Structure formats: structure tokens, C-alpha cells
Amino acid sequence: MTDARPPPGQIVIAGGGIGGLAAALALARQNIPSEVLERRPAFGEDGAGIQIGPNGTRILTALGVAPMLEASVTTPDAVHIRDAMSGRDLARFPLGPWIAERHGAPYWTLHRRDLHKALLDTARREPLIRIRTDVVVTALREERDESVTAVAADGEASRGRALIAADGAWSALRTDPFGGGAPRYTGKCAVRTVLPVSAVPEPLRRPEVNLWIGPDVHVVHYPVSGGEAVALVAIFDDGRVAGDWNSPCDRGWVGARRQRFAPLLKDLVGRPDTWRRWSLLALETSPQFSVGRMALLGDAAHPVLPFLAQGGVMALEDAVVVARALAADPQDPARALEAYARERTPRVRRVAEASRANGRIYHMEGVMAAGRNMALRHIPPERFMSRYDWLYGWALPA
Numbered sequence: 001m002t003d004a005r006p007p008p009g010q011i012v013i014a015g016g017g018i019g020g021l022a023a024a025l026a027l028a029r030q031n032i033p034s035e036v037l038e039r040r041p042a043f044g045e046d047g048a049g050i051q052i053g054p055n056g057t058r059i060l061t062a063l064g065v066a067p068m069l070e071a072s073v074t075t076p077d078a079v080h081i082r083d084a085m086s087g088r089d090l091a092r093f094p095l096g097p098w099i100a101e102r103h104g105a106p107y108w109t110l111h112r113r114d115l116h117k118a119l120l121d122t123a124r125r126e127p128l129i130r131i132r133t134d135v136v137v138t139a140l141r142e143e144r145d146e147s148v149t150a151v152a153a154d155g156e157a158s159r160g161r162a163l164i165a166a167d168g169a170w171s172a173l174r175t176d177p178f179g180g181g182a183p184r185y186t187g188k189c190a191v192r193t194v195l196p197v198s199a200v201p202e203p204l205r206r207p208e209v210n211l212w213i214g215p216d217v218h219v220v221h222y223p224v225s226g227g228e229a230v231a232l233v234a235i236f237d238d239g240r241v242a243g244d245w246n247s248p249c250d251r252g253w254v255g256a257r258r259q260r261f262a263p264l265l266k267d268l269v270g271r272p273d274t275w276r277r278w279s280l281l282a283l284e285t286s287p288q289f290s291v292g293r294m295a296l297l298g299d300a301a302h303p304v305l306p307f308l309a310q311g312g313v314m315a316l317e318d319a320v321v322v323a324r325a326l327a328a329d330p331q332d333p334a335r336a337l338e339a340y341a342r343e344r345t346p347r348v349r350r351v352a353e354a355s356r357a358n359g360r361i362y363h364m365e366g367v368m369a370a371g372r373n374m375a376l377r378h379i380p381p382e383r384f385m386s387r388y389d390w391l392y393g394w395a396l397p398a
């Protein structure tokens with residue numbers, strides 16, 4: 001155990017990803033000190049894109065992170081949906097100024113690395129936040145003196161008034177004491193890459209979120225790095241049981257699966273030299289989000305399928321809610337964390353269900369797909385987007 005005395009009232013955060021760093025920043029905005037323990041020896045995010053809806057960009061602005069992202073974000077004009085097999089245009093739903101005006105915050109696409117770096121740089125400037133790398137938290141322990149200890153692999157530990165476990169989708173901490181199960185492979189994987197914009201077929205360079213849907217597959221691509229590059233992700237059914245997370249993926253494997261695509265999509269998917277593969281996970285048993293003075297946050301609490309592009313945004317929402325709860329009830333962190341859990345559970349369940357539903361809709365075949373395509377072509381675009389007001393309009397009550 002470390003001898004260094006923690007600052008009074010410190011909160012320990014296990015995991016320095018999007019959720020852990022956002023939680024540290026949100027706590028600092030409430031004048032609460034924290035220590036972030038990150039497993040990796042050095043920070044560095046892998047190449048992939050991320051979409052942040054208005055419910056997330058509003059939080060990044062409130063946390064003081066947004067100004068660092070000005071040069072790296074794109075505000076796409078629309079979500080452009082096409083049939084992956086015929087190439088037919090199905091719909092173009094408005095983002096850009098329309099969504100920014102409707103929800104008072106923009107819709108962004110950016111490189112994950114840029115988002116993580118902006119969170120980290122903002123956190124490093126904050127005197128109330130301490131960050132330690134190369135610390136693998138292996139267990140959590142509530143002490144008799146009402147503190148909580150994070151036990152690390154090498155015996156070192158950090159102690160605080162409460163603890164937030166934000167150790168991601170493969171969380172080692174969600175089982176004990178939160179009672180969550182191990183993640184289960186869903187039979188779907190995401191293969192991802194980032195291409196310079198010059199390597200993308202000319203008709204696909206518009207500032208849009210492009211979604212191609214088809215039986216058992218969908219492909220998404222959008223601008224990142226301020227429009228200099230394009231993030232490309234394809235979701236495939238894949239029977240291989242995988243314990244792998246972010247592993248290299250053979251170009252030939254992706255190539256074999258693009259044969260049935262429409263020519264423009266086939267061309268795009270054939271261009272990258274390298275891909276990386278993510279297994280998409282679900283939980284058999286959902287954990288409790290809080291137990292005593294300890295709480296789960298982000299993917300550790302609720303890994304969601306990426307079909308609504310909201311997993312990272314849910315971690316941002318968790319962060320501001322947990323910080324506000326701890327600030328509102330300084331005498332009783334356990335009660336504060338219980339309030340956080342109560343507030344977040346229905347919201348993330350709804351998002352998880354909406355993500356699953358999108359997956360089913362994207363991957364339809366036969367008459368179901370024909371009906372879906374007809375509906376997409378005929379629904380007024382603004383009416384369609386306003387069905388997501390519950391999602392993008394979320395804001396922390398004043």
C-alpha cells in the first residue's frame with residue numbers, strides 16, 4: 001500500500017479511458033479531488049473513429065474539453081443511408097446545423113485518439129486530479145474507517161472516500177463486489193480502420209456519417225481528424241469465439257466478405273491495407289451499478305452494442321451524474337452512489353435496447369428489408385430524427 005496520504009475526500013478511479021478521465025474532470029468541476037489509476041504503462045489510443053452526439057458534446061463543453069478539439073472534429077451534415085448490396089440511396093437524415101439548433105449542441109465525428117488526448121491533457125492541467133499509469137487494479141476493499149482501497153497487482157494500493165471502477169468492457173472489477181457476469185461474445189465483430197481522405201473514392205468524401213445496411217452486415221464511415229481522414233467500420237457476423245480485443249485482422253478476411261457489396265462500397269472496403277478487429281460483447285448478468293462506497297461506470301457497468309454510437313457518450317453522462325451525486329451528498333458517499341445508480345440504470349437500459357434494435361433493423365433481409373427500405377425512403381427526415389430527442393436532448397438538470 002502507498003504511504004502517501006490521499007488528499008481529504010479523494011475519490012479513486014480505476015481506469016483512465018474516456019469514462020475514467022471524464023469522471024475525474026467532472027469531480028474536479030465539483031471541487032472534489034481524485035486519483036486515476038490506469039493499467040497501461042503509457043496512454044495512447046488505437047486508431048478508430050468515434051461519433052459524439054449532442055448529449056456528449058454538451059458534456060465535453062461543460063468539462064472544458066471542447067476547445068482542445070476544435071481542429072480535430074467534423075460536424076457532419078447528415079446521416080446518409082444506403083443499401084449495402086444494391087447501393088441504392090435510402091435516406092439522408094439531418095445532423096449539422098439542424099441537430100445543433102434542436103439540441104443546443106453539435107454532433108461530432110472525430111478520431112478516438114484526439115478525444116482521449118483532449119480529456120487527458122485537460123485532466124493533467126487540473127490540480128485536483130492525480131494520474132498514475134502502470135497500475136493494474138485487481139480488487140476493491142471497503143475499510144472499517146469508511147475508506148475504500150484499490151488493491152493493485154503489485155500490492156500497491158490507493159485509498160479514497162469512494163471508488164469508481166471504470167475499467168472498460170472487459171472489466172475485472174465488475175464481478176466482485178458488483179455481481180456482474182463475464183462478457184459474452186455476441187457472434188458479431190467490428191473491423192475498423194482509418195484512411196487518409198485522399199484514399200477514399202471521391203463520391204464518398206462528403207462530410208456525412210455514411211451507413212450502408214444489408215443482411216448480417218453494416219458499414220459506417222465518417223470524417224475524422226478535421227476532415228483529413230475517414231474512419232471506416234464494418235460489422236460482420238463471425239462465428240469465431242473471440243477473446244480478442246483490438247487484434248489485427250487479415251485484409252483477405254475482410255476482402256472475402258465484401259464480394260457481395262455494391263461497387264462503390266466494395267471499392268471503399270477494398271482500399272485499406274490494415275484492419276483491426278473488435279469482438280462485440282454482451283453481459284449475461286448485469287452488475288449492480290453501486291455497492292456501498294464503490295460504483296461502476298461506463299463500459300464496465302454497461303457495455304452497449306455500437307449500433308447507436310452511444311457507448312462512450314453513456315460513459316460521459318455517467319461521469320457528470322456520479323460527480324454531481326457525490327457533490328450533492330458529501331456526508332454519505334454510499335447514498336450518493338446509490339442515487340447515481342438509480343438515475344443511470346433506466347437510461348442506459350433504454351440506450352442498450354435501442355442499440356440492439358438498430359442492429360436488428362440494419363441487418364434485416366428479404367421482405368423485412370424491403371419494408372424497412374420503403375419506410376426509410378418515405379419518412380420525413382426531420383420527423384425521423386425527432387424520434388431521438390429523448391437521446392440527444394439529455395442534459396444534466398440544472
Ligand SMILES: Cc1cc2nc3c(=O)[nH]c(=O)nc-3n(C[C@H](O)[C@H](O)[C@H](O)COP(=O)(O)OP(=O)(O)OC[C@H]3O[C@@H](n4cnc5c(N)ncnc54)[C@H](O)[C@@H]3O)c2cc1C
Binds near residue numbers: 040050172
Ligand atoms: C466498434 C465500436 C465502435 C464504437 N463507436 C462509438 C461511437 O461512435 N460513439 C460512442 O459514444 N461510443 C462508441 N463506442 C463505444 C466506446 O468506445 C466505449 O463505450 C467507451 O470507450 C467506454 O469508455 P470506458 O472509459 O468505459 O472504457 P474504456 O475506454 O475501455 O477504458 C477503460 C480503461 O481502463 C483501463 N483498465 C482496464 N482494466 C484496468 C485495471 N484492472 N486497472 C486499471 N485500469 C484498467 C484500460 O486500459 C482503459 O484505459 C464504440 C465501440 C466499438 C467497439
